[in-house]
Amino acid sequence: MKNILSALFISGVLMVFGCSKTQTQNAKNLLSPQEFSDSLSSIQDKIILDVRTPAEYSGGHIQDAINIDWNNGDFEQKTSSIDKNKTIMVYCLSGGRSSAAASYLRSAGYRDIKELDGGMMSWRAANLPVSMQQASQKKGYSKEQFNSLLQANSMVLIDFYADWCKPCKQLQPILEEIALENASTLKIIRINADESPDLCRELGIDGLPYLQLYKQKSIAWSHMGFIDKQTIISQIK
Structure with missing residues (x-):
């Protein structure tokens, strides 16, 4: 009986520490706009991945980001050629799509995924640089x-x-x-x-x-x- 209780106690401890480790890893990979910007400068071997629509991308994106639309249906195919040893810096508009994309990429074997917390909305709110395309065709309200x-x-x-x-x-x-x-x-x-x-x-x-x-x-x-x-x-x- 003592052996069973000891085994259950050890299993419980391992589960707690296992969950804590996962949560810590996730927290480390969810970066504030400034942390994301600093990582862009410090990490050399990286891919910056914008998972928004092409229209969103054209309206303003992070410099050197490639655009692969998470909702387009060919995300798996288009990301399959990315080197899994590279750091993937992923973002969307507010964080929802990039979180889903990051989860998929981790399950597909990509080792180092970093997400922009709050997406481009938080990036712009922090007054960080935005690269523009087709600015003359920009719609919306001033x-x-x-x-x-x-x-x-x-x-x-x-x-x-x-x-x-x-x-x-x-x-x-x-x-x-x-x-x-x-x-x-x-x-x-x-x-x-x-x-x-x-x-x-x-x-x-x-x-x-x-x-x-x-x-x-x-x-x-x-x-x-x-x-x-x-x-x-x-x-x-």
């Missing part, structure tokens, strides 16, 4: 254009979204219902975060979907993530 949307005599609900964001898509029909039911008192405006990265940085938008309710041009309420209809209605009444 801060001045955004301010012009806010009308003094009505409530304005801003919905920051992205085409790839599943909670954003789930929230859209709810907002459409609210817009119809409150057409005389509420104006709902949807802003694509991928097309307005500078505006998102200025407003501190660091996750999606992100709602901001303005009353008389002043922000009255905000919420990040999916939310039910009744909670939104309670804020506009």
Whole structure:
């Protein structure tokens, strides 16, 4: 009996330390924007991997990053040629896709994966350098254009979204219902975060979907993530 109890105790200790080790490793591989930037400078044998869409990549990316879209269906094929001994520095817009990509790459045998915590949103918020492509074709809102949307005599609900964001898509029909039911008192405006990265940085938008309710041009309420209809209605009444 003593031997069984001892074995169980040792197994439990090993499990605890095993979990702690994994958590520590994950924490070490999830880097703040400044840590990510410092690693880009200090690590020589690396691949910088942007797993967003080509449109997002063209709107601004980290210098020397290659673009392989996580959601495109050919991610496995396109990454199969990457040397598994290299350090992979991976990021997306806010961290969700890069986390999934990093998990896949680790399962595929890549030894050293480092993720940008908060993605390009946190990178821009930290005022770190962004390489631009097709800047002249950039869409979206400037801060001045955004301010012009806010009308003094009505409530304005801003919905920051992205085409790839599943909670954003789930929230859209709810907002459409609210817009119809409150057409005389509420104006709902949807802003694509991928097309307005500078505006998102200025407003501190660091996750999606992100709602901001303005009353008389002043922000009255905000919420990040999916939310039910009744909670939104309670804020506009």
